[in-house]
Amino acid sequence: MAKKKKQTPKEPRKKINFSLSRQQKILLGSFLFLLGLALIFSFISYFFTWQADQSNLGILGERDLPAENWLNKFGANVGNFFIYDGFGVSSFIIAFLVTLTGVYFFFDYVKSQLVKFWFWGILLMIWISIFFGFFGEKTTLLSGIIGFETNDLLQDYLGLLGAILFMTFVMVVYLVVRLKLTPEKVIAALKSSKKNIAEEFATPVSETETKATVTEPVSTKKDISEKPVPKTEEEPISKPIVMEESVEEKAVLEKIILKSDVEGDVEMEVEQAAEEEVLEENFSEKLVKDYGEFDPRLELSKYKFPTIELLRDHTVGNGGITIDQEELEENKNNIVDTLNNYKIGIANIKATVGPTVTLYEIVPDAGVRISKIKNLEDDIALSLSALGIRIIAPIPGRGTIGIEVPNKNARVVSMRSVIASPKFQNAEMELPIAFGKTISNETFVVDLAKMPHMLMAGATGQGKSVGLNAVLTSLLYKKHPAEVKFVLVDPKKVELTLFNKIERHFLAKLPDNEEAIITDTTKVINTLNSLCIEMDTRYDLLKDAMVRNIKEYNTKFKNRKLNPNEGHHFLPYIVLVIDEFADLIMTAGKEVETPIARLAQLARAIGIHLIVATQRPSVNVITGIIKANFPARIAFRVTSKIDSRTILDNSGADQLIGRGDMLYTQGNDLTRIQCAFVDTPEVADITEYIGAQKAYSDAYLLPEYSGEEGGTNLDINIDDRDKMFREAAEVLVIAQQGSASLLQRKLKLGYNRAGRIIDQLEAAGIVGPFEGSKARQVLVPTIDALNQLLENEMPTS
Numbered sequence: 154m155a156k157k158k159k160q161t162p163k164e165p166r167k168k169i170n171f172s173l174s175r176q177q178k179i180l181l182g183s184f185l186f187l188l189g190l191a192l193i194f195s196f197i198s199y200f201f202t203w204q205a206d207q208s209n210l211g212i213l214g215e216r217d218l219p220a221e222n223w224l225n226k227f228g229a230n231v232g233n234f235f236i237y238d239g240f241g242v243s244s245f246i247i248a249f250l251v252t253l254t255g256v257y258f259f260f261d262y263v264k265s266q267l268v269k270f271w272f273w274g275i276l277l278m279i280w281i282s283i284f285f286g287f288f289g290e291k292t293t294l295l296s297g298i299i300g301f302e303t304n305d306l307l308q309d310y311l312g313l314l315g316a317i318l319f320m321t322f323v324m325v326v327y328l329v330v331r332l333k334l335t336p337e338k339v340i341a342a343l344k345s346s347k348k349n350i351a352e353e354f355a356t357p358v359s360e361t362e363t364k365a366t367v368t369e370p371v372s373t374k375k376d377i378s379e380k381p382v383p384k385t386e387e388e389p390i391s392k393p394i395v396m397e398e399s400v401e402e403k404a405v406l407e408k409i410i411l412k413s414d415v416e417g418d419v420e421m422e423v424e425q426a427a428e429e430e431v432l433e434e435n436f437s438e439k440l441v442k443d444y445g446e447f448d449p450r451l452e453l454s455k456y457k458f459p460t461i462e463l464l465r466d467h468t469v470g471n472g473g474i475t476i477d478q479e480e481l482e483e484n485k486n487n488i489v490d491t492l493n494n495y496k497i498g499i500a501n502i503k504a505t506v507g508p509t510v511t512l513y514e515i516v517p518d519a520g521v522r523i524s525k526i527k528n529l530e531d532d533i534a535l536s537l538s539a540l541g542i543r544i545i546a547p548i549p550g551r552g553t554i555g556i557e558v559p560n561k562n563a564r565v566v567s568m569r570s571v572i573a574s575p576k577f578q579n580a581e582m583e584l585p586i587a588f589g590k591t592i593s594n595e596t597f598v599v600d601l602a603k604m605p606h607m608l609m610a611g612a613t614g615q616g617k618s619v620g621l622n623a624v625l626t627s628l629l630y631k632k633h634p635a636e637v638k639f640v641l642v643d644p645k646k647v648e649l650t651l652f653n654k655i656e657r658h659f660l661a662k663l664p665d666n667e668e669a670i671i672t673d674t675t676k677v678i679n680t681l682n683s684l685c686i687e688m689d690t691r692y693d694l695l696k697d698a699m700v701r702n703i704k705e706y707n708t709k710f711k712n713r714k715l716n717p718n719e720g721h722h723f724l725p726y727i728v729l730v731i732d733e734f735a736d737l738i739m740t741a742g743k744e745v746e747t748p749i750a751r752l753a754q755l756a757r758a759i760g761i762h763l764i765v766a767t768q769r770p771s772v773n774v775i776t777g778i779i780k781a782n783f784p785a786r787i788a789f790r791v792t793s794k795i796d797s798r799t800i801l802d803n804s805g806a807d808q809l810i811g812r813g814d815m816l817y818t819q820g821n822d823l824t825r826i827q828c829a830f831v832d833t834p835e836v837a838d839i840t841e842y843i844g845a846q847k848a849y850s851d852a853y854l855l856p857e858y859s860g861e862e863g864g865t866n867l868d869i870n871i872d873d874r875d876k877m878f879r880e881a882a883e884v885l886v887i888a889q890q891g892s893a894s895l896l897q898r899k900l901k902l903g904y905n906r907a908g909r910i911i912d913q914l915e916a917a918g919i920v921g922p923f924e925g926s927k928a929r930q931v932l933v934p935t936i937d938a939l940n941q942l943l944e945n946e947m948p949t950s
């Protein structure tokens with residue numbers, strides 16, 4: 154979310170922090186300048202007219218009685234206020250400061266200097282007015298009442314001498330801190346002035362004359378015009394080189410020209426770099442001040458998030474959550490009886506009714522071993538005669554044993570209800586996903602950015618596609634098109650087609666692809682490699698910006714600390730969704746596995762997240778390297794305990810009841826969730842709603858990746874062919890079926906090797922190209938034709 158960050162609290166408070174437009178600055182500048190002039194004129198005039206006007210001050214409010222001050226009643230009053238009642242003659246400083254502030258605003262100079270001027274100016278004003286207080290009451294016009302009274306106060310406490318010493322100390326502070334005066338500089342200055350006087354009376358100066366000149370770094374334009382310019386080149390530069398002071402000047406040089414006492418010696422000029430001036434306002438802060446933070450949503454600023462009305466309430470007619478007392482009682486009795494049969498006494502039992510299952514939490518009698526209950530899992534399930542019983546012994550962190558029993562009437566959890574839940578709506582997450590409801594009826598929301606990748610498995614028809622739609626819908630409800638992009642891989646070609654409508658809002662694709670949703674294996678390989686390039690580019694950007702992750706990078710970019718001219722740009726999250734992974738791995742093997750493993754290992758920090766779904770969670774699909782990098786796993790119902798272990802490292806998924814009943818793990822704990830149900834027409838409505846709005850000119854373009862010719866290794870060298878190449882070719886020609894799994898079975902090959910051989914067969918023109926879930930076409934009709942073809946081949950090397 155593009156929330157504006159507050160300025161850091163460390164920022165000096167005195168800093169003027171207006172963010173005015175240029176026009177406003179000019180207006181304010183001219184007002185202050187003229188007000189300053191008015192004050193100056195009033196003050197000057199006040200010295201001549203104060204006696205005449207002061208006796209009338211009381212009635213100055215009356216319009217008819219004019220005052221003598223040049224600025225009439227206004228002048229007389231401000232003069233009296235500042236000079237008589239205030240600071241005496243030093244009040245001119247305030248008038249001068251107001252004028253100067255006007256000039257700064259008018260010309261839009263860097264204002265950090267102004268604060269210094271005001272601080273030291275006011276200090277000097279007070280000092281002068283107190284100083285004049287030493288001259289007594291008669292000089293009120295010099296000291297002002299404040300100066301006189303303060304002086305009086307000082308003298309009352311410190312005595313005259315003490316007051317003088319105190320005032321001297323304050324002056325020393327001013328000279329040292331403000332003017333950076335040091336004894337050496339004073340001595341050098343004195344010497345130089347003595348020398349100058351001497352020069353006036355002396356004969357023309359010789360080149361080797363001894364002298365040291367200190368230039369004063371601070372001067373004004375007027376100084377330049379007044380200083381005589383050396384007329385001839387031979388003439389020694391006896392006058393200091395005066396530098397014009399500019400507030401934005403980065404370094405002021407103090408020059409000390411040292412001249413030796415010894416005649417004929419060479420003159421040396423020592424250049425002493427003064428402290429570099431610190432600009433309190435940094436460039437990016439100024440940019441933020443002038444233009445505000447960068448808003449990635451600006452291009453589609455009118456974008457409207459999908460409304461909740463687009464989702465339907467599937468619980469209607471389903472009756473919402475109903476607690477069937479009879480059912481509860483029956484199950485309880487069953488559990489108690491079963492456990493009693495095995496001599497397990499129960500101290501306490503509690504039921505939590507969820508949408509699809511009810512959790513019975515049991516506290517066994519003291520001394521009962523938990524392993525005993527766990528071993529009875531199957532027996533308990535049998536006696537409860539229900540599918541989907543899961544025993545959790547013990548429930549982590551609770552010290553009780555849980556038995557999950559499916560409800561007779563499972564309730565559908567609508568996507569609408571989870572999207573509308575405060576938990577999702579208020580989720581301060583980068584990529585919030587509302588999966589559904591837990592057993593205790595709480596909406597389950599997780600951050601995909603933290604997962605950072607997700608593996609999803611489940612036998613066909615158990616709710617995988619609905620689960621993927623729930624993930625995508627959650628993101629569509631929370632994220633602006635500028636913030637997240639999807640790369641959708643759908644070998645089944647039907648599941649994700651609806652998302653085509655939001656191509657120019659939310660999808661990312663390769664530049665030369667017409668369709669954003671990828672259905673072809675070759676294109677999947679190219680896209681995955683392109684994502685790897687995108688990942689490397691993003692890492693370079695992060696390195697350049699000296700940040701550790703995409704969130705810090707984007708914050709820095711929004712604060713205008715990264716220059717777009719150097720290639721920096723706002724980075725949207727990229728979510729890669731692969732709907733049928735088994736299919737891809739079977740056909741492309743390593744070519745898919747390698748980039749996926751690489752992305753899964755490295756992409757978390759730069760905002761690329763993977764969601765991989767598969768029907769067949771067997772170990773040759775979900776290989777060790779892939780599994781190790783997908784800590785978040787979701788299992789819908791699977792057919793065997795082995796599949797459950799492959800996906801979750803735990804049994805349980807085989808005990809689920811289907812229809813969106815799922816187990817989620819992100820480490821150790823398993824959470825049972827009823828996946829939210831979002832129907833195809835709802836997804837159609839949402840994509841339609843988004844698709845009808847103003848879009849970007851194209852989908853988010855991924856970096857180009859040309860890959861090898863045709864995407865697969867079509868130019869595989871004949872000499873590099875697998876040893877089993879010929880046998881494999883024969884198997885396929887005989888069967889007239891170009892499938893890798895056939896090769897695996899007949900030749901007992903690993904699927905990677907089988908995939909590679911298929912590629913080689915394609916390169917040799919024996920089988921046709923990949924055709925999605927169908928087997929490849931075999932292009933050679935008979936074994937004879939095959940022999941002929943292979944004999945005619947010439948080795949390329």
Ligand SMILES: Nc1ncnc2c1ncn2[C@@H]1O[C@H](COP(=O)(O)OP(=O)(O)OP(=O)(O)O)[C@@H](O)[C@H]1O
Binds near residue numbers: 611813
């Ligand atoms: N969360 C859910 N709540 C209620 N019913 C669901 C839920 N998820 C799925 N179903 C039901 O199960 C059916 C099949 O779901 P889905 O299409 O998601 O299965 P699948 O696992 O993707 O199957 P396949 O792998 O064959 O595509 C849906 O049409 C719906 O009736």
